Amino acid sequence: MEGVSTFRTSLFRGALGAVSGLLAGYTALAVAELVASVVRPQAGPVTVVGGAAIDRTPAGVKDFAIRTFGENDKLVLQLGILAALGFLGVLLGIISLRHRRTGAAGVLLFGLIGAAAALSRPDTGGIADALPSMAGAAAGAAILYLLAGKLSATPTQAAATDGGWSRRGFLVAASVTAVGATAAGALGRTLTGRRAQGAVASRSAVKLPAPSSPAQPLPRGVQLKAEGISSFTTPNSEFYRVDTALVVPRIDSDTWRLRVHGKGVTRPRTYTFRDLLDRPLIERDITLTCVSNEVGGPYIGHARWLGVRLDDLLRECGVKPPSKGGKADQLIARSVDGMTLGSPVEDVMDGRDAILAVAMNGEPLPFEHGFPVRMLVPGLYGYVSACKWIEDIELTTFDSYDAYWVKRKWARKGPIKTQARIDTPKPFARPTAATVTIAGVAWAQHRGIRRVEVRIDDGPWQDADLAAQATVDTWRQWSYPWKTTPGGHTLTVRATDGTGQVQTEERTRTIPDGASGWHSVFVTAG
Ligand SMILES: Nc1nc2c(c(=O)[nH]1)N[C@H]1C(S)=C(S)[C@@H](COP(=O)(O)O)O[C@H]1N2
Ligand SMILES: [Mo]
Numbered sequence: 168m169e170g171v172s173t174f175r176t177s178l179f180r181g182a183l184g185a186v187s188g189l190l191a192g193y194t195a196l197a198v199a200e201l202v203a204s205v206v207r208p209q210a211g212p213v214t215v216v217g218g219a220a221i222d223r224t225p226a227g228v229k230d231f232a233i234r235t236f237g238e239n240d241k242l243v244l245q246l247g248i249l250a251a252l253g254f255l256g257v258l259l260g261i262i263s264l265r266h267r268r269t270g271a272a273g274v275l276l277f278g279l280i281g282a283a284a285a286l287s288r289p290d291t292g293g294i295a296d297a298l299p300s301m302a303g304a305a306a307g308a309a310i311l312y313l314l315a316g317k318l319s320a321t322p323t324q325a326a327a328t329d330g331g332w333s334r335r336g337f338l339v340a341a342s343v344t345a346v347g348a349t350a351a352g353a354l355g356r357t358l359t360g361r362r363a364q365g366a367v368a369s370r371s372a373v374k375l376p377a378p379s380s381p382a383q384p385l386p387r388g389v390q391l392k393a394e395g396i397s398s399f400t401t402p403n404s405e406f407y408r409v410d411t412a413l414v415v416p417r418i419d420s421d422t423w424r425l426r427v428h429g430k431g432v433t434r435p436r437t438y439t440f441r442d443l444l445d446r447p448l449i450e451r452d453i454t455l456t457c458v459s460n461e462v463g464g465p466y467i468g469h470a471r472w473l474g475v476r477l478d479d480l481l482r483e484c485g486v487k488p489p490s491k492g493g494k495a496d497q498l499i500a501r502s503v504d505g506m507t508l509g510s511p512v513e514d515v516m517d518g519r520d521a522i523l524a525v526a527m528n529g530e531p532l533p534f535e536h537g538f539p540v541r542m543l544v545p546g547l548y549g550y551v552s553a554c555k556w557i558e559d560i561e562l563t564t565f566d567s568y569d570a571y572w573v574k575r576k577w578a579r580k581g582p583i584k585t586q587a588r589i590d591t592p593k594p595f596a597r598p599t600a601a602t603v604t605i606a607g608v609a610w611a612q613h614r615g616i617r618r619v620e621v622r623i624d625d626g627p628w629q630d631a632d633l634a635a636q637a638t639v640d641t642w643r644q645w646s647y648p649w650k651t652t653p654g655g656h657t658l659t660v661r662a663t664d665g666t667g668q669v670q671t672e673e674r675t676r677t678i679p680d681g682a683s684g685w686h687s688v689f690v691t692a693g
Contacts, residue, residue: 278300502557604648652692
């Protein structure tokens with residue numbers, strides 16, 4: 168009888184130990200977020216550990232994550248980190264029942280790991296970035312030591328004082344900790360939110376000037392009526408998002424600066440947001456595509472952008488393209504979050520509409536898409552051109568510097584490959600109509616789309632009807648009226664670009680320079 172009750176009591180103590188560990192972890196995170204709200208919101212432990220994990224993830228795993236979790240990949244990563252921390256908290260809590268100091272030291276160790284992760288990030292703000300993790304860990308360790316102390320009475324004593332000081336003392340201490348940590352976390356979030364208010368206000372205050380060179384009006388008929396086809400212009404709220412930022416940078420455009428410097432820059436300059444808005448602005452239709460887009464995938468979007476010509480700005484700084492004797496063949500764009508993207512200077516200055524964009528579909532850039540300024544180069548995948556939250560342009564050479572993704576095994580150069588996608592019917596659809604409209608989009612930015620063909624099963628290639636082409640830098644819609652026959656059918660599409668090159672059948676992975684191959688869907692007609 169007594170044995171059973173002792174067992175129950177120690178089980179109970181074990182559970183309370185686990186609770187102590189969880190509370191210690193919770194306190195550590197809350198205090199760290201509070202300190203981060205003062206130091207730098209991006210230096211919070213979950214953000215830096217997650218960011219460091221992203222930095223170190225092999226290309227294959229990252230590709231898997233993007234493929235499997237899509238744009239939720241960051242959420243999954245953060246939840247994973249929290250789950251791991253919860254597990255470790257429970258473990259340390261139980262250890263601390265026997266070894267109070269060891270438990271507390273364990274919490275401090277995780278603080279050190281967080282601090283190391285913070286200092287390893289490409290956007291690290293220096294030693295101050297270690298503070299949130301260290302302060303959080305110190306608070307967590309103290310709490311674990313305290314709570315474990317409340318539980319350190321022997322089981323028989325605890326049983327003897329059932330409902331007495333030791334249990335009540337623990338409950339009071341645990342409750343105070345929970346409330347205090349929650350308050351600290353809430354205060355941290357409020358402070359971080361207040362910090363962002365300047366940025367939000369600066370964005371609301373932006374008055375977009377009229378372009379001196381407006382976009383050509385979209386030709387009638389760029390948008391087909393087929394049900395289920397993509398909308399030609401992607402609304403900002405639906406535009407795909409691919410980046411490594413666990414916390415979206417919120418930059419105040421009033422304090423933002425863009426520095427241009429490096430090899431062959433005879434007149435280095437720093438531009439303010441006002442400087443850019445005061446220049447002649449061009450408005451252009453450009454379709455953006457991610458190199459991580461699988462055949463048939465969703466990482467493509469189209470918008471009308473407003474911004475300054477990048478070639479003009481570079482010339483003003485004395486930059487010449489390599490073909491005109493320029494010393495630099497690579498332009499490194501650097502963002503406030505430490506991302507680096509390298510574009511060929513030749514492409515940027517060959518007359519195409521490479522821009523520093525300030526607006527997307529008629530409004531200042533959304534924070535997620537790079538406010539206040541991002542770069543865009545028609546014809547190049549985003550990872551080698553479309554730097555969001557840009558703050559620095561450095562002219563250099565491909566031989567002397569590898570940008571972020573290139574260090575991670577992606578190709579140095581990333582011209583967009585010709586692709587076509589079937590938007591409708593959806594895979595495994597069961598259409599019943601006698602004639603079914605097969606329709607979708609095709610793209611080969613900066614070369615344009617000349618032809619799209621559709622094939623039913625192993626039948627002959629047949630020309631699809633092309634929608635109007637806006638410009639060579641945009642995607643193009645197509646459709647094909649298919650007279651169905653009952654049964655299962657594989658529908659395949661391929662495009663020909665503006666140079667006459669037919670899209671290759673050869674299937675490749677997205678790594679290292681973008682997926683190739685034909686998109687097909689299987690449907691059952693009947
Ligand atoms: N600062 C920053 N800019 C970035 C990235 C990033 O991770 N960080 N990702 C690039 C990639 S891979 C792509 S495809 C485009 C996506 O732009 P979007 O999120 O506005 O669609 O942004 C590019 N610019
Ligand atoms: Mo990308």
